[in-house]
Structures are given as C-alpha cells and as structure tokens.
C-alpha cells in the first residue's frame with residue numbers, strides 16, 4: 543500500500559489526504575517521496591522562514607538537543623532568556639514574554655490576559671473580525687470569525703462580537719467601555735492575505751486606548767520578516783498591548799510567543815498560566831537562529847520582484863495581487879484556486895489555494911530572484927491549464 547492510502551487509514555479525516563508526500567528539502571527546494579522536485583512557495587504556511595535544512599538552524603538545533611533538550615518551567619535556561627530579550631529588543635517597547643508551542647496556544651494565553659483585564663476592570667466582552675483566524679483550540683476558536691469552522695463547536699464561554707475587517711467605523715461602534723479586548727490580524731492570512739485599508743490599525747489603537755480595551759495583534763502569520771518588517775504592526779506605526787507570534791519564529795520548530803506591553807506584561811500573577819513544553823531549549827535555539835539569519839533587505843528586494851512579476855502577468859484568470867512583502871495572494875477572476883494549486887504542483891511549484899478564488903504565496907524568506915523568476919515565468923501556462931483543464 544502506498545503512503546497516501548496508509549495515511550488515510552491511520553489518520554483522522556480532518557485533513558483529508560494531502561496531495562504530496564514530502565521527503566526532504568534544501569532552501570526553497572523540496573523533493574517528494576518519488577524524487578520529484580518542487581519549488582516551495584508556501585513554506586509550510588509561512589513557517590519555514592530560513593528555507594529547508596538551513597545550516598545555521600540545523601547547527602543550532604543539533605547542538606541544543608545534544609546539550610539540553612528540556613527543562614520544563616520548573617527550571618530556567620539561557621536560550622529562553624536570550625530569546626525573550628531578543629524579541630523585546632526588536633519590538634522596542636517595555637514588555638514581558640510568555641513562550642508557548644504554537645499559534646493557538648499563544649492566543650489562548652492572550653485571551654486569558656484579556657479575560658483577566660476584563661474581570662479586574664468590569665468588562666464583559668471581546669471584539670474580533672469576521673473572516674479572522676486565530677486558531678483551533680476552544681478559546682482561539684471562539685475568536686475565529688469563520689462560521690463554518692467555529693459554530694459547530696460552540697457555544698463558547700467568552701462573548702465574542704464580530705465586526706467586518708477593515709471597517710474602522712464598525713469597530714468604533716462595537717467597542718465601548720465594557721469591551722475587554724480587540725483581537726485583530728494586521729493583515730488577515732487565512733482569509734486570503736487581505737490587508738486592511740491604510741490607517742485601520744492606527745484607528746484600532748486609538749479606539750482601544752480611548753475605551754480601555756486591550757489591543758491584541760495576532761501576528762502569528764505576519765511577523766518575523768514576512769512583510770519586510772520584523773513585525774507587521776511596525777509598518778503601521780502602532781504598538782499593540784499584546785502581540786502573539788508563532789509560525790515563522792521557529793523556522794519549522796514548534797514555538798509560540800506572547801508579548802505583553804506595559805501593564806499587560808504583568809497581568810498574570812504567579813501560577814496563573816503555564817506550559818510544560820513551552821519555551822523548550824531546542825525551539826528557543828531554533829528561534830534565535832532564525833532571528834540571526836533573516837535578512838530584511840533581501841526580503842524586501844525579492845518581495846518586490848515577486849509582486850512586479852505577478853503584476854506583469856496578463857491573464858483572463860488573474861484578477862490581481864494583494865498582500866504585503868513575501869506574503870501575497872494571486873486573486874482569480876473565478877473560483878479556480880484549487881485547480882491553480884494542482885496545475886502548479888504538476889509544473890513543480892507548491893502554492894496554496896487559501897480561498898476558492900485566491901492562491902497564497904509565502905515562500906521561505908531566503909527565496910532567490912532566480913526562483914521567483916522561475917515561478918512568474920511558469921505561471922501563465924499554469925493559469926491556462928487551471929482555467930481550461
């Protein structure tokens with residue numbers, strides 16, 4: 543029996559059977575179990591920031607696992623301290639860090655902070671955006687504005703009210719002195735890489751400050767250089783009260799982080815939150831290697847090249863391009879993203895049909911100009927195949 547059939551028999555059906563079985567990778571290249579080569583333009587959903595098997599990541603993780611792999615939170619270790627200090631230095635505000643293992647766990651911690659803020663100041667509800675994605679565990683799921691994945695698992699203990707993303711007036715109306723917190727992505731990832739109108743995040747900051755709600759920036763997908771900035775909110779000139787990170791931070795090793803700024807940094811009292819694996823030395827060593835090796839100037843250069851290359855394509859199936867930095871969606875004129883993903887795979891490119899009419903590109907941040915040119919050169923034929931095939 544082949545690997546796909548064995549996967550289908552052994553695993554719960556929540557993922558279906560993925561279309562490619564990957565065996566190994568190097569930089570932006572990956573090979574499947576049959577030896578077919580692909581250029582990876584999705585990077586494990588904006589996770590593989592340094593590309594596959596980056597020598598610095600391999601060295602850091604190998605050395606750490608051979609020295610000390612785990613301590614639990616009963617003991618501290620140097621890599622976690624270095625990582626927290628490093629994140630705070632990149633953020634440039636007085637803050638405190640909590641380390642988790644994933645994005646959804648980072649948002650669980652953020653939601654607990656918001657609930658505690660609400661309890662201590664008499665605030666009862668939380669605001670989040672329609673089509674927003676914050677994770678699959680119950681707290682994070684309660685914030686996720688996609689009814690198809692959320693509603694069947696409710697009701698949820700937290701009163702979460704949803705507003706249309708990008709509409710500052712709707713946010714202003716929804717948030718009053720009884721609101722404990724506002725959860726927003728600076729650009730919505732799973733919704734199809736949708737940036738808000740200019741000034742939206744600054745308006746959210748102003749509304750939160752005026753009403754006393756905590757502003758939570760979910761940068762799980764948008765941070766660690768993805769947009770050409772360390773953090774997407776830096777381009778908006780806005781500092782949130784709470785920041786959540788995961789995906790690109792570990793370069794493929796599981797890690798999540800929550801940063802609380804100002805008073806939000808000291809809301810948890812001793813014993814009020816924890817994680818056995820969170821901030822383990824191996825994941826921290828990986829994150830430090832990522833932060834040492836992301837080259838923002840390179841990201842900006844190749845991001846511009848990718849955008850220019852996509853925008854130069856004239857094709858009846860391609861409506862336009864949206865997104866920020868190395869995090870773009872090719873928006874289609876018809877719901878044929880799944881066909882584009884399949885045709886791209888056939889042609890040797892891994893891309894992601896993130897919405898029925900949008901194909902997400904989030905390659906490793908080390909992608910080269912030649913690799914970008916290879917995709918943009920192949921795309922017209924891929925689009926034609928997907929349009930008529």
Ligand SMILES: *Cc1c(COP(=O)(O)O)cnc(C)c1O
Pocket residue numbers: 644645646647649675676677678727731732760761762763788789
């Ligand atoms: C992926 C993602 C999450 C969830 O992260 P997991 O590690 O899959 O739990 C949360 N928020 C955003 C914005 C994401 O992109």
